[in-house]
Amino acid sequence: MAQTLYTDDGSSNKFDRIVADLAESGLSICDDFVSPLLVSSIAQEARELWEAGEFRHARVGRGASLQLRPDVRNDRIHWLDPENPTAVELPYFLDLETLRQYINRHFYLGLFEYEGHFALYPPGASYDTHYDRFIGAMERVVTCILYLNHDWQAEDGGALEIYPGHEPSELPLPMQILPKGGRLVTFISEQFPHAVLPAGRDRLSLTGWFRIRP
Ligand SMILES: O=C(O)CCC(=O)C(=O)O
């Protein structure tokens, strides 16, 4: 019931609210985590990288077992370098750093670093049900997905679908979350299997993970 500690009178900030949601259910949906102006600047940067041919077909697995499996996922990704952010990425990465500190302070998770990539799902592309933390990627502890789509509507499809995992959950699962611009979805990576449903238009996001030391 951590949420009852936080009233919506402006005394709690977005980081407090995310941490309270994670404590209560392991999942947080935070609208307007990023301002519309910043969403459109980051989306434009991603578009320019896409047009410059800087995206690659995403693969599944890890290390030597990485493989192209368009039947499992067929988004295109571009890895970012959080150590050398562009001016456009910087405000978001600074917020993520604050979020990392909040999460560590509340859960003693020892989150140590962040890795992230842009992901573009062309119309019809999807990602089958999976966990983000699996043998070979055990250092991924918390997933953070920022959506970069202007004016996304239910009829555009492309929801993130979250399913019940091994642990009992307070949430009404399965649930569908639309990839609305500025929305940040944060969850405990090992807790929820999830999938990306096909969309009718390009679907852009910045997906990342807080990691522990391997
Ligand atoms: O974009 C999303 O909604 C989820 C993406 C995802 O599950 C992943 O990249 O692991």
Ligand SMILES: [Fe+2]
């Ligand atoms: Fe995922």
